[in-house]
Amino acid sequence: MTDTRATQTPSPLAGKRILLIVAGGIAAYKCLELIRRLRERGAAVRCILTRAGAQFVTPLSLSALTEDKVYGELFSLTDESEMGHIQLSRDADLLVVAPATADILARMAHGLCDDLATTALLATDKPVLAAPAMNVRMWQHPATRDNLALLQARGVATVGPNEGAMACNEYGFGRMAEPAEILAAVEACFAAAADRPLAGRRALVTSGPTREPIDPVRYLSNHSSGKQGHAIAAALAALGAETTLVTGPVALADPPGPRVVRVESAEEMLAACRAALPVEVAVCAAAVADWRVAGVAGQKLKKDGGGPPRLELAENPDILATLSKPGPQRPRLVVGFAAETERLVEQAIAKRARKGCDWILANDVSAPTGTFGGDSNRIHLIGGSDDPQAVESWPVLSKTEVARRLARRIAESLGDKAT
Structure with a gap:
């Protein structure tokens, strides 16, 4: 097996100029990694650091990574003479606000400009991407929701926040998106403007696990995180496809671009997929449970000393096979995943023939690989050439890069197909 396409996909960031506004939140430390990743992709990065942001990261750190001056004072005679705030805001191709705190989102929404960051945001005529980060209660507050809705209506793009533990010892949505997620959103902003080969096409992606109830409090499921499926949906949307993402329960923020439909069970996922048709491409990346409990208990099952209950299982609908069946609503291209723990390629080839899909992406989900829940993946593409038995092996890539390549x-x- 050889890797016939081992080179990285060219980045839409090459030669682009990013103005990164670092506001005051503990998540500001993630901006150091974000700068590194942006520059690896060929982008030039210049920073505005707010006074609150300087409590978490230093101008020296930002300057060392950007190899550029860091700006912070609105009324600096030197900075204004060398690079005025109007020029600073318009010299960039994209403004990124990360972390976008509740405070700066409120000031952006209401046109306040009492420091360099908000003045640059008000003066710019370039696209803006915000990565919200704040306490879960602040995120849920009606004022924040209203401010965000107002900004989105004006065209400000957002990425995140994610769900998880916070520095304030609370748990919920409010964690800033990870640098890789922000990087993907930045690339999506440029791809949306310049490179949309899938414009006018409709796409369907399934993602995450399904949960099959046992009783009102228990369920059958698996370890799928949804990271790969969400990344694929974002990548298709970035290329212009009108994308529907049908996702099981995941602890991920909605990716930028797709319309998101949330489901729990395999039967709900199949119904949502059918409702999304017709589409030209369907990518079934979800780890759908093969079985469900035939008779779901109406009350919580109890230990009563009589041994464990007997669970009668019934077979779940096969979403990949259903979408692959010939018919007027069959997508032109149906792509499945074969998540295996042994005889990876052999079983993937058999699965492709059994399901009737066009392509299968085989990946190893045995415990040591870290594929489930991890940030990287190694794919073997079967069916992507004229020889249906040919195997195209990709190197280990980030899930974002796998999605972009796919x-x-x-x-x-x-x-290549007739419309």
Whole structure:
């Protein structure tokens, strides 16, 4: 097996100029990694650091990574003479606010400009991307929700926040998106403007696990995080596809671009997929439970000393096989995943033939690989060439890069098909 496409997909960030506004939140430390990743992609980064942001990261750290001056004072005679705030805001191709605290979102929404960061945001005529980060109660507050809705209505793009533990010892949505997620959103902003080979196409992606209830408090499920499926949906949307993401329960923020439909069970996922048809491409990345409990208990099952209850299982609907069946609503391209723990390629080839899909992406989900819940993946693409038995092995890539590469292959494939 050889890797015939080992080179990285060209980045839409090459030569782009990013103005990164670092506001005051503990998540500001993530901006150091974000800068590194942006520059690896060929982007030039310049920073505005607010006074509150300087409590968490230093100008020296930002300057060392950007290899550029860090700006912070609105009334600095030196800075204004060398690079005025109007020029600073318009010299960039994209403004990124990370972390976007509740305070700066409120000031953006209401046009306040009492420091360099908000003045640059008000003066810019360039796209803006915000990565919200705050306490879960602040995120849920009606004022924050109203401010965010107002900004989104004006065209401000957002990424995150994610769900998880916070520095304030609370748990919930409010964690700033990870640098890789913000990077993908930045690339999506540029791809949306310049490179949309899937514009006018409709796509469907399934993601995450399903939960099959046993009783009102227990369920059957698996370890899928949804990271790969969500990344694929975002990548297809970034290339212009009108994308529907049908996702089981995950602890991920909605990716930028797709319309998101949330489900719990396999039967709900199949119904949502059918409702999304017709589409030209369907990517079944969800780890759908093969079985469900035939008779769900109406009350919580109790230990009563008589031994464990007997659970009669019934077979769940096969979403991949259903979408692959010939018919007027069959997508032109159906892509499945084969998550295996042994005889990876052999079983994937058999699964492709059994399900009737066009492509299968085989990946190893045995425990040591860390694929489930991890940030990287190694894919073996079967069916992507004229030889249906040919295996194209990709190197270990981030799930974002896997998604980007797959989306490009899908665009190439659909471009060769008659509309």
